[in-house]
Amino acid sequence: MSKVVLITGASSGIGKAIAYYLAERGYIVYGTSRTPKMAKDGKVHMIPLDVTEAASISQAIQTILKDQNRIDYVINNAGMGITGPLEETPDHEIKRVFETNYFGPLEVIKAVLPIMRSQRSGMIINVTSIAGYMGLPYRGIYSATKGALGITTEAYRMELKEFNIKMTTVAPGDFATNIAAGRYHAPILDNSPYKKNYGNTLQLMDEHVDAGMDTQIMAKVVHRIMESKNPKVHYRVGFFMQKFSIVLKRMLPDTWYEKLLLNHYKL
Known part of the structure; x- marks a missing residue:
């Protein structure tokens, strides 16, 4: 029997790559976005879902259950970027990003857990970020x-163990996607004390995305996780130095690691 997969944020980038990779391998894939466009090839079923709206989440899940009567995998991929000096980033934009990147995935999880519990099986993969392992300047x-989604996943894994529901995170580094175009950028203000450093850091971040890895690499890793009987707590996908930076953070004194980041961002 083909397994049923729900992927949030599947209209572009990493989510789209995962959706098509899985569909080509026989999974029944439901991709979502706030305003989905139907795939011409019919490989991926695109349905509307806004992770910040409980009613939208419920409706999408009911659509899948009506069609398939089960949900085997959920990949919480929907998210948005945000940059800016912490002092100057508007509160409403901060709250909007938390609603999308943190509270949204939690609402999706809450909606699917009763289904997976009744099935006595299921796996939830939360897409986090290597950036979530450290406080980065102008990306705090x-x-x-x-980071909050990763920590919450650790707690959820232990609470769900008795129900045979698995949960893990996969943290990408820089990938060649359109995330930079979809980010909220706090404006570079002429009278800002952060003008020079923020402007330079913003340019560096965009260059990293443009030189990022192929999204197919993420798709392959996610597929491998899905086929694992006992997935690890966390997976990281990125260039060697991006993954090694997490190891360094554990090993080095905090101020030494901070100095490495300052040098990297030329601050």
Whole structure:
């Protein structure tokens, strides 16, 4: 029997790559976005879902259950970026990103858990970020949302163990996607004390995305996780130095690691 997969944020980038990779391998894939466009090839079923709206989540899940009567995998991929000096980032934008990157995935999880519990099986993969392992300058809010989702996943795994429901995270580094175009950028203000450093850091971040890895690599890793009987707590996908930076953070004194980041961002 083909397994049923729900992927949030599947209209572009990593989510789209995962959706098509799985569909080509026989999975029944439901991709979602706030305003989905139907796939011409019919390989991926695109349905509307806004992770910040409980009613939208419920409706999407009911659509899948009506069609398939089960949900085997959920990949919480929907998210948005945000950059800016912490002092100057508007509160409403901070809250909006937390609603999308943190509270949204939690609402999706709450909606699917009763289904998976009744099945006595299921797997939830939360897409976090290597940025979620550290506080990065001018990306502090984004790092916080992804870090919070990773920590919550650790707790959820233990609470769900008795129900045979598995949960894990996969943290990408820089991938060649359109995330930079969809980010909220706090404006570079002429009278801002952060103008020079923020402007330079923003340019560096965009260059990293443009030179990022192929999204197919993420798709392959996610597929491998799905086929694992005992998935690890966390997976990281990125260039060697991006993954090694997490190891360094554990090993080095905090101020030494901070100095490495300052040098990297030329601050």
